Amino acid sequence: MKPRRPLLLNILSNRCPACREGRLFAVRNPFLPKTMNTMHVACPNCGADFAREPGFYFGAAYVSYALTVALWVAVLLALYTFGAVGWIAFTGFFDQPEMFLTCGVVTLVLMLPLLQRLSRSIWIHMFLRHGDHGSQSEEGRA
C-alpha cells in the first residue's frame, strides 16, 4: 500500500482529502479562465462528495481573503527587504505607495487562479478528513 501524502502537500496539490489521491479540479491548468474553478462533483478515485451542499464553496471566500492579506503582506515585506519601499517617519505610511500598489495588484492578478484553488482546497480539507467520504458516496456505495 502506498503511504498517504502529508496533509499540507495534499492541500497544496489540490487532492481529495478523503483518499489523498483523486484530484479536486477537473482541469489541471489553473490559468484557463473557463475551467479555473471546475471541480469534480465527487472524487474520481474514491467517490468522496466534493459538492457537499449548494453554495458550499462560498465559505472558501473567507479563506481566500486570508490568503490575499497574507499575499499583500508578503509583497510588502519583499519590497521592504529589497529596499524598494521605505517607511516615512511620523506618518507610518510608505514613501512610495504606487510601487507597493502596483506590485501587489500585479502579484494578486497573477496568483489569483492559484489562490482560488488553494482556498477551495483548504475549505474542503476543513470538512472532509482522511477516510471520510461524505454523505453522497455512502449512499452511492450501498
Ligand SMILES: [Zn+2]
Ligand atoms: Zn478521493
